[in-house]
Structures are given as structure tokens and as C-alpha cells.
Amino acid sequence: xxxxxxxxxxxxxxxxxxxxxxxxxxxxxxxxxxxxxxxxxxxxxxxxxxxxxxxxxxxxxxxxxxxxxxxxxxxxxxxxxxxxxxxxxxxxxxxxxxxxxxxxxxxxxxxxxxxxxxxxxxxxxxxxxxxxxxxxxxxxxxxxxxxxxxxxxxxxxxxxxxxxxxxxxxxxxxxxxxxxxxxxxxxxxxxxxxxxxxxxxxxxxxxxxxxxxxxxxxxxxxxxxxxxxxxxxxxxxxxxxxxxxxxxxxxxxxxxxxxxxxxxxxxxxxxxxxxxxxxxxxxxxxxxxxxxxxxxxxxxxxxxxxxxxxxxxxxxxxxxxxxxxxxxxxxxxxxxxxxxxxxxxxxxxxxxxxxxxxxxxxxxxxxxxxxxxxxxxxxxxxxxxxxxxxxxxxxxxxxxxxxxxxxxxxxxxxxxxxxxxxxxxxxxxxxxxxxxxxxxxxxxxxxxxxxxxxxxxxxxxxxxxxxxxxxxxxxxxxxxxx
Amino acid sequence: xxxxxxxxxxxxxxxxxxxxxxxxxxxxxxxxxxxxxxxxxxxxxxxxxxxxxxxxxxxxxxxxxxxxxxxxxxxxxxxxxxxxxxxxxxxxxxxxxxxxxxxxxxxxxxxxxxxxxxxxxxxxxxxxxxxxxxxxxxxxxxxxxxxxxxxxxxxxxxxxxxxxxxxxxxxxxxxxxxxxxxxxxxxxxxxxxxxxxxxxxxxxxxxxxxxxxxxxxxxxxxxxxxxxxxxxxxxxxxxxxxxxxxxxxxxxxxxxxxxxxxxxxxxxxxxxxxxxxxxxxxxxxxxxxxxxxxxxxxxxxxxxxxxxxxxxxxxxxxxxxxxxxxxxxxxxxxxxxxx
Numbered sequence: 001x002x003x004x005x006x007x008x009x010x011x012x013x014x015x016x017x018x019x020x021x022x023x024x025x026x027x028x029x030x031x032x033x034x035x036x037x038x039x040x041x042x043x044x045x046x047x048x049x050x051x052x053x054x055x056x057x058x059x060x061x062x063x064x065x066x067x068x069x070x071x072x073x074x075x076x077x078x079x080x081x082x083x084x085x086x087x088x089x090x091x092x093x094x095x096x097x098x099x100x101x102x103x104x105x106x107x108x109x110x111x112x113x114x115x116x117x118x119x120x121x122x123x124x125x126x127x128x129x130x131x132x133x134x135x136x137x138x139x140x141x142x143x144x145x146x147x148x149x150x151x152x153x154x155x156x157x158x159x160x161x162x163x164x165x166x167x168x169x170x171x172x173x174x175x176x177x178x179x180x181x182x183x184x185x186x187x188x189x190x191x192x193x194x195x196x197x198x199x200x201x202x203x204x205x206x207x208x209x210x211x212x213x214x215x216x217x218x219x220x221x222x223x224x225x226x227x228x229x230x231x232x233x234x235x236x237x238x239x240x241x242x243x244x245x246x247x248x249x250x251x252x253x254x255x256x257x258x259x260x261x262x263x264x265x266x267x268x269x270x271x272x273x274x275x276x277x278x279x280x281x282x283x284x285x286x287x288x289x290x291x292x293x294x295x296x297x298x299x300x301x302x303x304x305x306x307x308x309x310x311x312x313x314x315x316x317x318x319x320x321x322x323x324x325x326x327x328x329x330x331x332x333x334x335x336x337x338x339x340x341x342x343x344x345x346x347x348x349x350x351x352x353x354x355x356x357x358x359x360x361x362x363x364x365x366x367x368x369x370x371x372x373x374x375x376x377x378x379x380x381x382x383x384x385x386x387x388x389x390x391x392x393x394x395x396x397x398x399x400x401x402x403x404x405x406x407x408x409x410x411x412x413x414x415x416x417x418x419x420x421x422x423x424x425x426x427x428x429x430x431x432x433x434x435x436x437x438x439x440x441x442x443x444x445x446x447x448x449x450x451x452x453x454x455x456x457x458x459x460x461x462x463x464x465x466x467x468x469x470x471x472x473x474x475x476x477x478x479x480x481x482x
Numbered sequence: 483x484x485x486x487x488x489x490x491x492x493x494x495x496x497x498x499x500x501x502x503x504x505x506x507x508x509x510x511x512x513x514x515x516x517x518x519x520x521x522x523x524x525x526x527x528x529x530x531x532x533x534x535x536x537x538x539x540x541x542x543x544x545x546x547x548x549x550x551x552x553x554x555x556x557x558x559x560x561x562x563x564x565x566x567x568x569x570x571x572x573x574x575x576x577x578x579x580x581x582x583x584x585x586x587x588x589x590x591x592x593x594x595x596x597x598x599x600x601x602x603x604x605x606x607x608x609x610x611x612x613x614x615x616x617x618x619x620x621x622x623x624x625x626x627x628x629x630x631x632x633x634x635x636x637x638x639x640x641x642x643x644x645x646x647x648x649x650x651x652x653x654x655x656x657x658x659x660x661x662x663x664x665x666x667x668x669x670x671x672x673x674x675x676x677x678x679x680x681x682x683x684x685x686x687x688x689x690x691x692x693x694x695x696x697x698x699x700x701x702x703x704x705x706x707x708x709x710x711x712x713x714x715x716x717x718x719x720x721x722x723x724x725x726x727x728x729x730x731x732x733x734x735x736x737x738x739x740x741x742x743x744x745x746x747x748x749x750x751x752x753x754x755x756x757x758x759x760x761x762x763x764x765x766x767x768x769x770x771x772x773x774x775x776x777x778x779x780x781x782x783x784x785x786x787x788x789x790x791x792x793x794x795x796x797x798x799x800x801x802x803x804x805x806x807x808x809x810x811x812x813x814x815x816x817x818x819x820x821x
Contacts, residue, residue: 160744
């Protein structure tokens, strides 16, 4: 057996190290270490409850709005405060802008550059992939960076700035929108739509979103006449058989995303044994048996504890091990689209289980599904009607905020006593996906997804297949260890 | 100004420690056609960046090590995020894959760097990572809050004679970073270009108040009382725009935004210690009804007199709009003429 330590693992958000036990050229066991601790739960203790809105977005520069939204929702829950319809629309748009920009950044900046590595120089698609996706120098950067920055001008109107806004309030949005701004938002989304249709999809969003099976996806790929980046990815992915890579638990969780009247645009649930089940968040526990954290028993986040215990025997990460009904689950765009019932994603998972290709396809599918919804949300804004309801009533209460960040399910659990934060616990998407082992010794989702991956000899301790699997989860380590 | 075509490229190494990565994400919002081209246009070569470079694991460790050993000349070291000194001064709250703590690695790199740049308030002063009980024992590169020292000590100077350059902000505005790097690349940044907290004066010589779109409400002390009100945020909502050093309303964020334009208070995120204001962020602390924190350069007596005078002269339009989320009274237009 050979032991391989892969770190610093870059092009993920934050710090990551993966230790691999390799037997006969395959990963036999993986250990995922989140090597940095900051301690937001401790920072939030005894703060004024509304001050959480300042601190929590600063957990993460890439899921900043998701953190704000979860906190605003937990506070609203604790205060018994509703939001006016304009407030819901603004919150949807702000979170959608972040999630779509994150999906784009992940694809172009974090994920695709691995196919431009010299390792792949013998593949027929390599010259094209290298010219297009090479980190820093690839031609895609000149297309994507300005288009992304322009799209993020939505945040200037909706949230003041990104990252780290205070516009998202428990009672709605502090930023009212006037007619001129409503039109500006429309123009920005329309421009971005034409950009992604031309550069990324090479087709209308609605056409891609209507693909309902893997065979439909392959037929669509076959029919492409002009180059675009998603078809480029699919060509590479099927050549490298990435659909056979990176299967984890095939238990998928989504908290549900985007307020849409009585229901969510993407519904909440648990997908297990190929069927949809209701999600009972009361069954969440955080195991710390292999984390450098104090505690013996797995606690519910409503009564959670996050106190570091450096040097703890048997521990190997600052990340805890959240479990649902005692089981490991996967979260993210793939989980969200499986739970929400998109036929293409359900078919990809039915055929191959969760995998690298499906995770990337689900992410891009969300761009195709959410942008048209953004156009509708903008049209539904009613300038002149309220954007925010207000309350200052928060002495002794508790609340929960459940949000879907780009990379998966994010939960905030808040308890207020005598007007101060008594306990604040956060379970981030990558805490689920990149958790260490639990008391039963069951590895986390990524640790399972890496088992069996073939390790090539010739790439300096950073096996490229391992990199594809890790990055397919779009990990956010700064959230993970907050 | 140097002709940057004539010189060797400037090697830039970017590292992240106790922070959120938000300054990098903010940098990607920069107002340029291609960030990477803009940097290389100033002769800056990105040796390695944790989010943007190809090299991972051993390849990355070699790049960083070559800077430490001097095999590669390190011209600009950018750190994003605070130094985590805990637990017990070990730096173990952020361990690198090379064996060192990040704290120890940064100390080694700062010795050889021609310029050391703190990107964001965490790297500059400790920032939000040092808030509350400061669980990770976080500090900045050369400051701990407003006290000089930090990791490198108050005497630290880079090999060009500059102290750490603190591009403070939470996050930093992308153009503050690009302009500072461009000024370094063209030898236009000297000790006089930095203020007393070592922030580039190219943005810190302004106050957030300058260019504030709520200025008419400020003039008349027509104040907001709750989130989404259009009025001035200073009197009740905790806004520190008249005290915070930055040009956020002169050159806005993400196109046409800023904190106050987003409907919420300036929390003075470019100032050391902003993370612990001593009061709830969205409430203005007052003494005898007068805000404790007054506009910079303004004696209290003047403020009191001016405030009471302007309040008594507030037009109905300004007074009513201040507590509404849209204009309920619009500026009067002249009557049209009939032929």
C-alpha cells in the first residue's frame, strides 16, 4: 500500500488536503482533511441577533448571499416575520445571481482547466481544450470574465455589492427597486442569456432544459454544428468516461430552492433507493468522532456545539460529519435536480449513479432552468409596493434557515436568549459532502466517491482523475470549516 | 513611470489564510476586459493563485518553495485572510500541506518578498476572523486591529523599504487591488502613498460619504428609521459613511451599487476594528439623542447646531420620502406653458 497526500488542493474555494491509500494502482481509502479553522459559531456567541447578518456572509466569499439568506430566514423564523412579495422576488433574484455566477466560475475557472493539462496531450480534443480552457491563458477567460462581471452588476442594484451584502433582511429586502432599475435588471439578464446561449450552450436555454434523457442528451450533442463549451465538455467527458467516475452514496438531499408562491421552484426532499421521500431535518446529527472538535455524542444542530479540540486522537479534519438518519448524503446541484425531478438528471443517475459528468451537467442545467425564471421574477416586481416588513421583536426564540447554495444545502440554526445569540450552528454544503468518517467508520460522500479511482503514476502526486472527482462536487472549504 | 515593456516580469504569489476568499471573488468583478491580461499588461506574472492556477499539490508546493529558497524571485506577495496564530501560538489552525503552518510559511515569504500586500481587512488588521472571542487568535500582517505589530512586527519593511500595503475592505473593491498592483508595477507607490494605517491613499483619501446618493436626506437630517427607508442612514441605522475612509460612492461596486445604495449602513469595513463596533451594526449609538460617532473633521457643537437648523428647514418632500421605500413626493416640475 502506498500513501499519497494531495495538497494544497487548489481551484476549490478554500483549503483542502486529501490523503489516499493506494493499493494496486487504485484508491483503497480516502481521508479528506479541511486544514483550516476559523470559529464563526464562537464569534457569533452573545452577539445582537441582527448582527449575524453582518458576520455570516463573511464565512464565505463565494456563497456569501446564500449565507445571508439562511441567516435572514432563521431570524425571520425566530421573529415570526413574513416578507412581502417584492421581498421574496428580490431574495430569489439575489440568490439566483450568485448561484448562476458560481456555476459559471466553477465550470470555467475551477473545473475545465484540468483538461488542459499536458497529461491529456494524446487525446484528440486536447489542442482545442488547451486553447480554450487553460487556466489564466485560455481563450475562454476573455469571454467569461467580463460577461460574469457584467452579470454581477445585478448585485449592484439588488444588493449594493457582492460579496457581502446587508440588503437581505428577515422581513425582505432593504433595497427597493424602481421602474428604471427593474428595466436595467431585465437588460442584464437578457444580455447574459444571449452570452450563455452563444458561448456555453450553443443553443436556446429552453431547448437544453427540455432534454429528458441521456439518449436525448447524446442526440443533442451529435446535432451540434457550431462549437460551444458545454458540447466541448460532453465530448471530453464521454471520451474519458467520466460518468463512470466519482459515484458516492446515491442518497441525495435538497432543502428546496427559490420561493415560488406556496411552493419552491425546486422542491425539497430526500432521494434514496431510487425514490423520493420527505426530508425530516429533525433527523440531522453532527458526528465529531473524527473531527478536531469537542464532544462524544452526535448532536442535533438545534443543540449543537462547535468547540475546537486540537490534537484529538483519531481525528483528521476540522470538518464535522453531519448525518441524516445516521446516513451519509450528497448535496449540490445534482442532488437538487434529482430531488426536483428533472428527467435528464434522474436518467443520468438511474443509469450510472451520481458521477462527475452528471454533477457538471446538473450545474449547467440549472443555469438553463433558472435564468428564464429570473426574467419572470423581474417582471413580477411591483415598484411602489413594499419590499420589506420590519420587526425588532426578538428576545427569546429559535429559528432555522434552510437554503440551497450553488454547491448544496446550507442550514443555520439560531437560538436567541434575552436578546442575544445563545447558540448559532451552521451546516454548510461541503460539510455534508466532504465530511470525515463517523463513529461507525462510514466515510463521507467524497471519501466514498474516491474509492476505486485509478491512480496514474506520471502526474506528480496529484492524480488527475482524483482532481476531477473532487472538483465535481464544487467544494467550498471556507464554508465547510467556517 | 517605468516603461513596463522594458523590465522583467514581476512575479506575484497570492496566498489565502484565515478569510472567506471574498476578496478574490470581488477581484473577478473587476472592470476590465480580462483580468489576467490587465495584470500581464503591467508586467505582472501570476506565479500561483489558489483559486485560479492550474498547479495543484506538489506542483504548487514547488512553486511556493522556490520563492522561499530564492530560486524564484518573489516580487509581490499578496495575502488574503488573517494570520491564524492559534492554537497556543502554533499556527495549527491553518496547516499547509508542506508541513509548515501557514503562519510560518508567510513569515518566510515576507522576508524575501520585494513587496508584501495585505488584500482585505482580515490580512491587514485581523478583520472579521478576529471578531468576538477571536477563537483562532487571528491578526493582520502588520496590525492587530489598530495596533501596529501583527505577525511581522511594526519594524517590518519589504526589500524596497515599504511597510505592508493594506488594501483594507471587506471585501476589497476590485479596482483598489488592481490600481495598487499597477502602481507597484510602475514604481509609483512610495511611503507617502500610504495613510497612517498603510492603506493606499488612492482610495483612502476619500470618505464613503463622498458621492452618497442619500446626500439630500443627510443635508436635512431626514433619517431612515427601518430597513428599506430612503432617508439618511446615519442618525438611526448605524451608518459610518461620514467617518469611513474609502471611495465606494465615487466609483461604485458591481456597476452602480454601494452599501448605502443597497439600503444598508456603511459599517466602515476599511477601518481597523470595524468587526467589533461596540454596538449593534445597524443601530446608531447616541448620547443625549446625538450620535456618538460624528462626521470626520466636524466639531460636535457645529454638528448639533447644523442638525437642528437643517431639521427645522426640511422640505415636506424630503421628510416624507425619508421614511418611505419609494418616492411618495416627487420633486415639483415647472408647469408647462400653453400657447
